[in-house]
Amino acid sequence: MRRSTIRPRRRPESLVEIYEVFRRSGHKEPFEHCGSVTAPDARMATVMAKECFTRRGEGRHLWVIRRADIHSWSDDSLPDPAADKTYRFAHAYRDVIKKRALARSRAQADAR
Amino acid sequence: MSDILAAILIALADDELIIGHRHSEWTGFAPHMEEDVAFSSIAQDEIGHASAYYSLASTMVGQTPDQLAFGREPGEYHNAVLCERPNGDWAYTLARHWLYDNADALRLEALERSSRPELALLAAKIRREERWHSLHAELWVKRVAEGSVEGRGKLLHALAEAFAEVRGLFEPFDNEERAIAQGWLTVPSPVLGARFVETTTAALDDLGLPVEIEPGAITTELIASSSGDLIATDEESASITPAGGGLGGRYGRHSDDFKALWAAMTATYKIEPEATW
Numbered sequence: 001m002r003r004s005t006i007r008p009r010r011r012p013e014s015l016v017e018i019y020e021v022f023r024r025s026g027h028k029e030p031f032e033h034c035g036s037v038t039a040p041d042a043r044m045a046t047v048m049a050k051e052c053f054t055r056r057g058e059g060r061h062l063w064v065i066r067r068a069d070i071h072s073w074s075d076d077s078l079p080d081p082a083a084d085k086t087y088r089f090a091h092a093y094r095d096v097i098k099k100r101a102l103a104r105s106r107a108q109a110d111a112r
Numbered sequence: 113m114s115d116i117l118a119a120i121l122i123a124l125a126d127d128e129l130i131i132g133h134r135h136s137e138w139t140g141f142a143p144h145m146e147e148d149v150a151f152s153s154i155a156q157d158e159i160g161h162a163s164a165y166y167s168l169a170s171t172m173v174g175q176t177p178d179q180l181a182f183g184r185e186p187g188e189y190h191n192a193v194l195c196e197r198p199n200g201d202w203a204y205t206l207a208r209h210w211l212y213d214n215a216d217a218l219r220l221e222a223l224e225r226s227s228r229p230e231l232a233l234l235a236a237k238i239r240r241e242e243r244w245h246s247l248h249a250e251l252w253v254k255r256v257a258e259g260s261v262e263g264r265g266k267l268l269h270a271l272a273e274a275f276a277e278v279r280g281l282f283e284p285f286d287n288e289e290r291a292i293a294q295g296w297l298t299v300p301s302p303v304l305g306a307r308f309v310e311t312t313t314a315a316l317d318d319l320g321l322p323v324e325i326e327p328g329a330i331t332t333e334l335i336a337s338s339s340g341d342l343i344a345t346d347e348e349s350a351s352i353t354p355a356g357g358g359l360g361g362r363y364g365r366h367s368d369d370f371k372a373l374w375a376a377m378t379a380t381y382k383i384e385p386e387a388t389w
Contacts, residue, residue, distance in 0.1 A: 016144075037146045040255060047248050051150035 019045035020070060021053055022063040031063055042066070116287045117228065117296050118172035119190070122180060123285055123362060124219075125165035126191035129181055130370075131212055132158030133377055134199055143202055154209075154245050161238050168230060182381035186374045187364040192280035194358050196370040200270070203263070206256065207270035210249040214312055215281045217246055218304050227295030257319040268321055275312075277358025279305065285362060 016038040022031040034053050039045035045064040053062065086092040135155035142148035166177035175183070194212065199205045220242060223235035256263045282305030291297045316322075360366070 038144065039146065044251050044255070047244070047251060048146040048150055050244060051153045051248070052146055055149075055153050 016040050018067040019049070019064040020067050021045075021049040022065070023053055023059040024061045025059045027061075031061070034058075036067065037064070039064075113290075113294070114172045116290055117231075117294075118169040119287070120285045120291055120297065121165045121169040121172075121231070123190035125162040125169065125180070126189045127162075127195050127212075127216075127281070128158045128165065129162035130189070130191040130373065131195040131208075132156070132162060133373060134195065134197075135205075135209070137199055138205065150248065154248065157241050157245065161241075164234055164238070168234065178381065179385075182378045183385060186366055186371055189366065189370070189374070190285075190362050190364060191366075192277075192283065192358065192361040193367055193370075194274065194277040194280050194361075196361075196366060196373055197274075197277070198369055201266065203256070203266035203270035204273060206249065206252050207267060207274040209245075210253045211271075211274050211278050211312065212281070213242060213246045213249050214315070215278065215304075215308050216242055218308055218311070219281075222297070222299040222304060225298045227298075231296065254319060257321055264321075271316070271321060278308070280358035280361045281305070282308065283359050283362040 017040070018036050018038055019042070020036050021034050023034040024031045037045055037048040037052060039048050042064060046062065049062050049064050054060065132155050135151060135158060139148065139152045139155070142151050162181065163177055166180045170177050170180060173180070194208060197204075197208070217239070220235045220239040224232050224239065226232040226235065253267065256267045258264075282301045284301045285291065285297075288297065288301060292300055
């Protein structure tokens with residue numbers, strides 16, 4: 001049996017951490033996630049992020065955040081809610097003005 | 113007179129081009145992926161600075177920036193020998209990157225006050241980018257210096273090796289005293305060299321890296337040379353090693369390392385010098 005000579009390289013976990021990088025193109029734009037870098041500390045992560053993600057003038061403002069410091073939430077069952085929640089969308093109220101006008105005209109007719 | 117300034121601009125450009133070329137040799141080989149991109153980006157910045165200096169000089173000498181960058185013979189390049197040394201290991205690359213960018217920061221600070229507005233403006237522009245290079249170098253050096261015994265040992269060795277040739281960066285330019293008299297240059301190279309030694313040894317001290325500098329080796333000798341003594345000394349010692357103590361580069365005297373670099377760097381250009389890219 002041939003033994004593979006390729007072995008996964010051990011990553012010295014204590015040396016580097018993953019930092020998520022957020023970038024914005026201007027003062028009025030929102031920060032958006034653009035990638036991640038590995039670095040030994042936040043300052044080095046900032047330098048790496050600057051060189052990796054602003055090389056073509058994509059932005060002048062960066063945030064780097066240790067991935068371990070990000071609190072996340074997800075629920076894949078969300079698109080299948082237990083009850084009808086269309087009332088949470090604006091389109092559910094599209095006919096309300098028409099219905100209200102109709103109700104008013106009926107009320108006026110009854111009054112006569 | 114403008115050829116004096118052109119020669120100085122070309123020497124400045126040569127430093128940037130040659131160290132940029134060396135930095136670029138790490139592309140694909142840097143210690144990790146982010147560093148590969150970062151260091152390649154820094155290499156491109158340095159070559160970009162070279163291109164800007166060549167462009168300023170090109171109108172004065174009637175040659176294109178490409179002709180200046182790739183169309184000269186090895187003895188016509190005036191970069192410091194330190195810039196042409198092979199990368200060696202990452203420790204040497206880092207040590208040289210840190211020393212060079214510290215030196216460049218001092219030089220740019222002085223150039224920003226040049227009486228030639230186009231040079232002063234360019235220096236200010238370059239300096240904005242160099243701040244990031246310095247930070248990159250500083251963070252790396254600090255981390256390795258405070259890291260494992262092995263890394264620290266390698267860095268210390270590399271710093272000593274690179275420091276031994278750092279004087280070449282402060283070797284006076286041709287006709288420097290005339291450029292100073294015109295206000296094109298604001299600080300004589302030897303004075304900058306002395307400042308460099310002061311700030312760098314203080315920084316090394318802060319890092320707890322005991323790099324010993326022979327008493328007077330850089331400071332006094334370079335200060336004394338502001339009157340042109342260094343040039344005279346150099347002429348006398350021209351028959352000894354071409355790059356003794358990192359000197360000679362400003363007068364076109366390079367190491368064999370440069371010849372190999374030059375051959376590789378100019379190979380494509382020579383195939384079709386008139387080609388546009």
